[in-house]
Amino acid sequence: MTALMRSASLAHYADLAISVGLQPLEMLAAVGLPRSCFENTELRIPAASVMRLMEMSAELSGEQAFGLRLSVTRRLSSFGVVGMLARDEPTLRQALDTLNSYLYLHNESLSTHIHESAGVAVIEQVFLPSVGAGRQSVELTLGALYHTLCLALGPDWKPRSVSFVHPPPANLAWHRSILGGNLLFSQDYSGIALSSADMDAPLLAADPVMRQQMRALVREDLAGRMGTCGEVEQLITALLPTGRCSADQVALHFGVDRRTVHRRLAAEGSSFARLLDAIRREHAQRLMAYGDRKLSDIAPLLGFSSLSAFSRWRHGQKAASDNQE
Numbered sequence: 001m002t003a004l005m006r007s008a009s010l011a012h013y014a015d016l017a018i019s020v021g022l023q024p025l026e027m028l029a030a031v032g033l034p035r036s037c038f039e040n041t042e043l044r045i046p047a048a049s050v051m052r053l054m055e056m057s058a059e060l061s062g063e064q065a066f067g068l069r070l071s072v073t074r075r076l077s078s079f080g081v082v083g084m085l086a087r088d089e090p091t092l093r094q095a096l097d098t099l100n101s102y103l104y105l106h107n108e109s110l111s112t113h114i115h116e117s118a119g120v121a122v123i124e125q126v127f128l129p130s131v132g133a134g135r136q137s138v139e140l141t142l143g144a145l146y147h148t149l150c151l152a153l154g155p156d157w158k159p160r161s162v163s164f165v166h167p168p169p170a171n172l173a174w175h176r177s178i179l180g181g182n183l184l185f186s187q188d189y190s191g192i193a194l195s196s197a198d199m200d201a202p203l204l205a206a207d208p209v210m211r212q213q214m215r216a217l218v219r220e221d222l223a224g225r226m227g228t229c230g231e232v233e234q235l236i237t238a239l240l241p242t243g244r245c246s247a248d249q250v251a252l253h254f255g256v257d258r259r260t261v262h263r264r265l266a267a268e269g270s271s272f273a274r275l276l277d278a279i280r281r282e283h284a285q286r287l288m289a290y291g292d293r294k295l296s297d298i299a300p301l302l303g304f305s306s307l308s309a310f311s312r313w314r315h316g317q318k319a320a321s322d323n324q325e
């Protein structure tokens with residue numbers, strides 16, 4: 001399945017490209033994207049093509065902070081209806097939960113995982129391996145998250161740290177001017193650490209009436225076009241770390257009942273359990289590749305309530321694999 005994203009992800013790209021000596025339309029053509037991407041924010045375009053565009057733009061212009069510089073233009077409105085849903089949640093925690101639950105409507109290649117321990121919350125950004133996200137896409141996404149948090153928590157808020165999986169660039173001037181200090185590179189995740197207390201900070205601009213109306217509109221829209229395994233996969237990815245990943249929760253997001261979800265997946269030759277296992281396997285392989293992560297830390301990220309439940313699942317997966325061989 002090709003992961004898609006809204007062409008709104010290219011907002012202000014042309015201006016920045018011109019400022020660093022690039023020809024925007026030529027760059028679009030080089031990665032196979034239509035020029036209408038600059039005219040219509042609601043096109044569904046391949047995420048992998050956008051990732052290539054960002055890396056090529058940095059390489060050809062010599063501007064190694066290209067993605068980060070583009071991130072300063074991002075606001076909640078950049079996420080379209082997803083941002084409008086998150087804007088009226090009462091707290092930052094609920095806003096991030098909503099943003100992640102519906103993020104696939106904006107970008108199918110990205111999900112957000114939140115880990116908390118000892119009063120510190122880490123918001124980790126994770127791309128699907130298939131899209132080939134490089135330094136520029138990671139920094140664009142993390143920069144957008146940083147600016148969203150600043151808008152939500154006020155001008156005086158500062159993160160505990162901003163971490164990147166890639167090594168530092170030769171020149172950190174743009175990074176420091178945009179993200180401030182506390183920058184960490186060559187880490188095992190890309191994300192932002194903040195106080196857990198910040199997660200429950202109230203969003204003073206939230207409008208509960210508008211929140212209810214927006215949710216009703218989104219449910220109505222999804223109910224009319226739900227039926228692809230890809231949409232269910234995105235919801236599973238979003239719900240896994242919350243501990244609330246179930247067919248009932250997926251059905252709730254689509255505004256239908258559980259039987260409808262099962263029936264539509266069966267019509268496409270799949271099932272909720274099959275998709276859940278596949279996504280768990282993919283995430284388990286990625287998380288276990290980080291040698292310093294304990295299994296007890298990985299288990300809840302995959303939606304397991306205990307290490308023993310995770311272990312039983314792993315043994316079951318291994319047995320199934322051995323039987324196939």
